[in-house]
Amino acid sequence: xxxxxxxxxxxxxxxxxxxxxxxxxxxxxxxxxxxxxxxxxxxxxxxxxxxxxxxxxxxxxxxxxxxxxxxxxxxxxxxxxxxxxxxxxxxxxxxxxxxxx
Numbered sequence: 001x002x003x004x005x006x007x008x009x010x011x012x013x014x015x016x017x018x019x020x021x022x023x024x025x026x027x028x029x030x031x032x033x034x035x036x037x038x039x040x041x042x043x044x045x046x047x048x049x050x051x052x053x054x055x056x057x058x059x060x061x062x063x064x065x066x067x068x069x070x071x072x073x074x075x076x077x078x079x080x081x082x083x084x085x086x087x088x089x090x091x092x093x094x095x096x097x098x099x100x101x
Contacts (some may be wrong), residue, residue, distance in 0.1 A: 004070040020067050035061040091100045 004017055011018040020028050039061050042054040067077065086094055 001066055001070065001076045004066050005075075008070050008073075017067055017070075019072055020064075025071065027035070028064060028071055031064045032061065032068060061083050 007015055008021055011021065020031065032091040035057065038057045039054065041101075042050065042057045059070055066076070069079065
């Protein structure tokens with residue numbers, strides 16, 4: 001996250017992260033959806049090769065998620081705090097407590 005935050009503050013010209021920031025939520029979101037699909041696909045692959053592919057794709061997904069958080073200036077500590085808030089609460093109960101859309 002520190003590198004991503006630095007890229008936002010000091011965007012190098014030849015940086016993929018800078019390119020994503022310039023594309024904003026639409027571009028970063030597109031990449032997150034693409035990488036999420038690749039994670040699910042890789043998760044269905046068998047053996048060590050499938051395992052390694054899943055690790056690779058998970059890295060891509062996490063990176064793009066971090067870029068989105070950086071774009072919105074949300075530190076990872078706030079996401080950690082949200083997960084901590086949910087600890088000990090049933091996921092079913094937590095989801096039921098959300099406002100209906």
